[in-house]
Amino acid sequence: MVKNKVAGIEDVARLAGVSITTVSRVINKFPTVKEENRRRVEDAVKRLKFKPNISAQRLASGSNNTIGLEIPRYEGIFYSFYAMEIFRSTAIACDSLRADLLMHLTDGKTPINIAAVGGVVFADIISNMAHVEEFSNLGIPVVVMNYFDPKLEISSISVDNVKGAQTATEYLLHMGHERIAFISGDLMSQAALQRLEGYRLSLEKAGITVREDYILKGDYSRKSARDAAHKLLELSVRPTAVFVSSDDMAMEAVSVFLENSVKVPDDISVIGFDDDPVCLYGPVALTTMRQPLKEMAQAAVKEVYLKMQDPGREIRRSLLSCELIIRDSVKPPR
16 A cells, blocks of 8 residues: 555556556546456555546547537527437437547537547537538547538438428328428528428429428527418418428427417428427327437447547448328318
């Protein structure tokens, strides 16, 4: 036992009967350490009351087991099912890998602290593409979530928003609707643009003229959905159905319709996008497109972690499918 001095990492290694490298890997929560060695190191740390200098250890070993999550900041982010599901799933994935998580909200101007992370997952890209390029150029492992660009030389895990929007619109067409409106998300995001694209493609494929007055621009906030729903009610020829770019906005639109004695789905059908469990318990159980947020977040964390272990790992791109969830908010038009 070391007495009358502050214990160092060499003392821990000596008492545990392992190498200094093994002690460092235990301190930095590497999952590849044998359980017996981990137990011995942790026991030695307790006996010596050792307080590791994590920053020094990481600099000395050239490793960092912290995964950064950079997510664009927008109105109502902490009330967003999408954002909260990404936060939750990313945290769970990091915990399963014994990795720390550093979350950073950005308006596109301030990047995550480069010195604090070993790899970064970007949850969507809105005005922060420069951050992605900066980290990649510095050799820091990067994975982009919810943004697909085959020309971007970076691994990505994303949702097929175009196909998901086509499926939603085609379901409304299949139910007999031709006057179909669309409320978009924030068109600064790729997901919102792609859902608008899928909506247009489906109508054009069915030979139905796209009416610009049926396309209302939102920003994923409930207020924007409320404003859009009021505008639809003011039209001389109302739509018989509306496809909304998120469940949160869809439920707000449903509230506006009901407040104005427009029944859902008798007078107007509504379909959302997300599959937020809360939408099961509103005035009408919402028909929606389920996007695999949990799977996307966990796959992104796993991919960036593998890149942290193997910097030469090849670029991988995955496009995940959505699923139509049929409930009570859609029926054939009168």
